[in-house]
Amino acid sequence: MIKAIFAGLIAALLVIGGASLARGGDTHDYPEARLYDASIDAGAAVNAAMERAKERRVNVLIAFGANWCHDSRAFAGWTQSERIGRLIKDRYELVFVNVGMPQQGDGHNLDVLQRFGIEEQEGTPLVLVVSPEGDVLNADTAQSWRNTASRSEDEIYDELVILAELQSGGNSEQSKIVQQIWTRSKGQSCEYAAGENGPWLQEVKDLGKIGPSTRPAEISDETPWRCVATVIYAIQSAGGPAGYISNPTNP
Numbered sequence: 104m105i106k107a108i109f110a111g112l113i114a115a116l117l118v119i120g121g122a123s124l125a126r127g128g129d130t131h132d133y134p135e136a137r138l139y140d141a142s143i144d145a146g147a148a149v150n151a152a153m154e155r156a157k158e159r160r161v162n163v164l165i166a167f168g169a170n171w172c173h174d175s176r177a178f179a180g181w182t183q184s185e186r187i188g189r190l191i192k193d194r195y196e197l198v199f200v201n202v203g204m205p206q207q208g209d210g211h212n213l214d215v216l217q218r219f220g221i222e223e224q225e226g227t228p229l230v231l232v233v234s235p236e237g238d239v240l241n242a243d244t245a246q247s248w249r250n251t252a253s254r255s256e257d258e259i260y261d262e263l264v265i266l267a268e269l270q271s272g273g274n275s276e277q278s279k280i281v282q283q284i285w286t287r288s289k290g291q292s293c294e295y296a297a298g299e300n301g302p303w304l305q306e307v308k309d310l311g312k313i314g315p316s317t318r319p320a321e322i323s324d325e326t327p328w329r330c331v332a333t334v335i336y337a338i339q340s341a342g343g344p345a346g347y348i349s350n351p352t353n354p
Contacts (some may be wrong), residue, residue, distance in 0.1 A: 133252055134180030137170040139201040145212040152196040156235040162267060163235070164195040166248075167202050167216060168228030175228040177252040187260050194267035195232075202227060225249065232266045240269040 149165060156163045166182075168175025181187045182197060191197050202224060203211035216224060219231055219239050226249030232241040239245070244262075251259070 131173075131177075131252065133177040134184055135173075135176040136179035136183050137176060138179040138182075138199045139166075139168050139170050139175060140199065141201040141203065141211060143201075145198075145200045145215050146218075148198050149200070149215060149218075152198045153233070153235060153237065156196040159196070160235065161194055161196060162240065162269065163231075163233040164191060164197045164263075164266075165200060165215075165231040165233060166198070166228045167200045167212070167224060167231070169202055169204065171204065172227040174226075174249050174251045178228045178230065178248060181251070181256065181259055184256070187256065187263065190260060190263055190267070194263075202229075221245070232269065234270065241266055 149163070152163050152165075166175070166178055168178065170176065179199065182191055200212050200215055202213075202216075203209045205213075205224060216222075216229070219233065219237075220242075221229070221231075221239075225246045228248050228251065229245055230241075230248040231239055231245050233239055
């Protein structure tokens with residue numbers, strides 16, 4: 104009898120311990136939100152966002168994801184956070200599009216993706232930045248957001264800052280500078296990219312009419328995006344044609 108009671112206590116403790124471990128395994132460092140509503144008309148929602156973007160002269164941010172995906176939930180969660188949410192509210196029109204479960208033959212809203220020239224979604228979420236005219240501005244990186252849950256808040260914020268600056272065709276001086284910096288600084292340290300012989304320092308000087316003294320005194324190498332944001336802010340502060348960007352070191 105005592106052995107049976109003892110065995111029962113051990114079994115109960117194992118169950119409780121297992122439940123605690125499961126709860127502990129669910130903890131993470133990112134916020135979550137389930138905003139991919141399968142019941143909405145995604146095409147109509149995107150059209151409405153495009154119209155609002157034209158009026159506000161901002162880009163459209165379209166998140167193609169699903170509530171079953173932790174990376175999709177992470178992206179949605181970050182968009183509701185105070186810092187990133189404020190940036191998105193000020194600089195974008197945001198739309199969430201439910202894609203279902205394509206890997207199980209239950210894909211949704213593929214026509215919306217194809218509208219922007221994307222035939223296949225490699226993972227969730229896929230995040231498109233689209234101009235008010237309907238041009239995709241981040242074709243090279245749209246599929247890269249499927250690791251959102253492992254990204255830091257700073258990395259997400261900095262990339263969204265840069266993408267908010269892009270414009271169709273790169274016709275404006277602002278867009279030219281931003282796209283040149285954004286493209287060339289990937290994978291390079293900030294010290295090299297903004298250094299005396301950096302790959303785009305001369306273009307910045309030519310277009311922005313600024314000298315080496317306007318280079319930030321301390322250039323952070325936290326992420327390529329923060330580096331880019333810092334330099335764009337320096338161009339703007341010096342009176343160069345870099346548009347508006349909030350101080351990346353004090354957002």
